[in-house]
Amino acid sequence: MRTTNYLLATQKAIPKDADIISHQLMQRAGMIRKLSSGLYTWLPLGLSVLRKVEKIVREEMDNIGTMETLMPLVQPSNLWEETGRWDKFGPELLRISDRHNRSFVLGPTHEEIITDLVRNEISSYKRLPLSIYQIQTKFRDEIRPRFGVMRSREFVMKDAYSFHLSKSSLRDNYEKMYQAYCKIFDRIGLRYRAVLADSGNIGGSNSHEFHALADSGEDLIAFSNKSEFAANIEKADALLPKTKRKMASESLKMVYLPEVNDVDELAMEKKLSSSSFVKVIFVKASNVVGSNIVALVIRGDHQLNEVKAEKLPEVEFPIHYVDEKEIFELTGASIGAHGPVNLNIPYIVDYSASVISDFVAGANLDNNYYFGINWVRDAKIDRIADIRNVAEGDPSPCGQGKLSLKRGIEIGHIFELGDYYSKAMNANVLDKTGKNRTLEMGSYGIGCTRVVAAAIEQNHDEFGIIWPESIAPFNVAIIPINMHKSSSVQRATEMLYNTLASNNVEVLLDDRKERLGVMINDIELIGIPHILIISERNLKEGIVEYKNRLTGNKEKMQIENVISHFN
Ligand code: ATP
Numbered sequence: 094m095r096t097t098n099y100l101l102a103t104q105k106a107i108p109k110d111a112d113i114i115s116h117q118l119m120q121r122a123g124m125i126r127k128l129s130s131g132l133y134t135w136l137p138l139g140l141s142v143l144r145k146v147e148k149i150v151r152e153e154m155d156n157i158g159t160m161e162t163l164m165p166l167v168q169p170s171n172l173w174e175e176t177g178r179w180d181k182f183g184p185e186l187l188r189i190s191d192r193h194n195r196s197f198v199l200g201p202t203h204e205e206i207i208t209d210l211v212r213n214e215i216s217s218y219k220r221l222p223l224s225i226y227q228i229q230t231k232f233r234d235e236i237r238p239r240f241g242v243m244r245s246r247e248f249v250m251k252d253a254y255s256f257h258l259s260k261s262s263l264r265d266n267y268e269k270m271y272q273a274y275c276k277i278f279d280r281i282g283l284r285y286r287a288v289l290a291d292s293g294n295i296g297g298s299n300s301h302e303f304h305a306l307a308d309s310g311e312d313l314i315a316f317s318n319k320s321e322f323a324a325n326i327e328k329a330d331a332l333l334p335k336t337k338r339k340m341a342s343e344s345l346k347m348v349y350l351p352e353v354n355d356v357d358e359l360a361m362e363k364k365l366s367s368s369s370f371v372k373v374i375f376v377k378a379s380n381v382v383g384s385n386i387v388a389l390v391i392r393g394d395h396q397l398n399e400v401k402a403e404k405l406p407e408v409e410f411p412i413h414y415v416d417e418k419e420i421f422e423l424t425g426a427s428i429g430a431h432g433p434v435n436l437n438i439p440y441i442v443d444y445s446a447s448v449i450s451d452f453v454a455g456a457n458l459d460n461n462y463y464f465g466i467n468w469v470r471d472a473k474i475d476r477i478a479d480i481r482n483v484a485e486g487d488p489s490p491c492g493q494g495k496l497s498l499k500r501g502i503e504i505g506h507i508f509e510l511g512d513y514y515s516k517a518m519n520a521n522v523l524d525k526t527g528k529n530r531t532l533e534m535g536s537y538g539i540g541c542t543r544v545v546a547a548a549i550e551q552n553h554d555e556f557g558i559i560w561p562e563s564i565a566p567f568n569v570a571i572i573p574i575n576m577h578k579s580s581s582v583q584r585a586t587e588m589l590y591n592t593l594a595s596n597n598v599e600v601l602l603d604d605r606k607e608r609l610g611v612m613i614n615d616i617e618l619i620g621i622p623h624i625l626i627i628s629e630r631n632l633k634e635g636i637v638e639y640k641n642r643l644t645g646n647k648e649k650m651q652i653e654n655v656i657s658h659f660n
């Protein structure tokens with residue numbers, strides 16, 4: 094590929110609404126463009142990375158005997174009524190109707206659709222177990238789309254579903270999926286952990302989330318320092334008896350500091366305010382050395398309808414100033430845009446990350462001050478005081494060692510669902526004895542688009558993205574100096590480009606009439622692992638300069654050795 098034929102769309106400026114590095118770099122490298130809130134166009138550069146992720150996912154799914162299929166994005170509402178999720182799913186489910194006034198949803202996930210297929214197609218145990226996957230666009234009307242494709246409304250998920258006669262068969266498949274997920278994330282080159290997760294309100298017994306480790310991650314995961322135990326914070330919390338915790342629940346209150354910046358969402362302030370809300374306001378003055386975080390926690394909220402951003406410092410409520418170091422000491426965790434903050438204040442507010450994402454609104458006052466406002470619908474302070482998360486240093490629920498907390502990005506999630514969907518939708522088969530049996534079901538997701546962003550969170554430097562080889566959009570970039578003026582540079586460049594390409598090396602030739610610095614900056618920004626710089630001076634000695642994007646090391650390479658180097 095030549096840059097002059099390519100939609101190279103690099104940008105210098107850091108986009109205003111992008112506050113994690115992967116979002117900034119995806120925008121700056123020209124991988125994605127925002128169409129509207131939570132909706133992104135994938136430009137050629139981004140798409141080729143996404144396709145590589147999908148290819149790895151496909152290969153590992155195929156390897157364990159899961160079959161690819163493709164189900165519609167638009168799903169009839171009656172199936173969602175059958176399972177009760179029409180009511181349960183809430184506003185994340187985008188409901189639409191057609192010209193005949195029949196209602197549909199844009200699929201946030203496909204359990205209903207696959208179960209409908211299987212109940213119609215499969216009637217005998219002889220056809221089981223059955224495992225099916227697809228790589229498809231999902232739509233979730235996230236209350237707060239953010240971080241680019243990390244939490245978008247439209248995103249690509251690999252979702253797989255399996256059906257079994259027995260729980261033990263389901264368990265076997267779950268184990269296979271678990272291993273396949275490890276292979277996928279190993280091949281992509283992510284640093285990740287599989288952690289125990291709650292199977293939530295859909296029943297089922299066993300569930301794991303796969304988290305890419307990153308300080309910018311929205312989720313907290315808890316590890317034992319003495320064993321293999323690892324769980325997401327909700328699960329760790331559910332497993333650890335309150336009595337075993339290090340600190341009395343009165344002395345330490347955990348509040349997640351939300352990341353806030355959308356002026357637009359101030360509008361939500363009005364909509365969500367009602368008498369039964371608890372309101373929490375955080376102010377962060379990031380211009381102050383040591384970055385003071387001011388937290389203001391208020392019960393009830395009648396007066397708060399009046400609170401405007403500018404008036405914050407005057408409101409008469411308990412305010413606690415805590416500096417970042419102190420927070421760090423209390424939690425042992427670092428403060429990201431929405432890191433955990435423990436505050437010793439008269440009111441205890443404690444809620445999970447998912448509740449936050451449901452009820453966050455915020456505003457950007459200027460570059461120095463952020464404030465966020467959360468409402469916890471119908472929260473009662475007494476009850477909330479009861480549900481305190483585990484914290485750093487608590488004993489591990491496994492009985493060995495203490496817990497430490499890290500931030501993670503949920504890139505995959507597997508569930509043993511059991512018979513929740515198959516029971517509700519009458520998905521049965523006849524067993525050997527001719528008896529009707531409800532199917533056992535598993536469901537397994539990977540956020541393909543989110544994986545791309547997570548890979549960037551883990552692989553970048555001040556110059557841009559550093560792609561792991563496995564998902565790099567191109568493996569080699571050729572940067573010729575003065576190609577348009579020097580015939581020897583042009584000849585060598587064309588020769589190298591053609592030979593590499595015909596050896597199946599994915600190569601990008603920067604044939605623009607640009608200065609070397611501009612070309613290098615762009616190539617480093619978009620993260621191509623290997624860079625060849627071709628100059629007239631070096632050619633006289635039969636060499637080209639090679640630069641490794643990851644190590645920054647430069648070396649002179651004989652032209653005739655270049656091809657073998659990349660084969
Ligand atoms: P989250 O907790 O981040 O909201 P989830 O638990 O709702 O994710 P699942 O239903 O488990 O998501 O879906 C499977 C995978 O799809 C997730 O592990 C994640 O990688 C991806 N995913 C979910 N929601 C989004 C989103 N809004 N944008 C991008 N990827 C997503």
Ligand code: MG
Nearest residue numbers: 185233235447
């Ligand atoms: Mg979600």
Ligand code: MG
Nearest residue numbers: 302447503506
């Ligand atoms: Mg989740």
Ligand code: MG
Nearest residue numbers: 302503505506
């Ligand atoms: Mg999940």
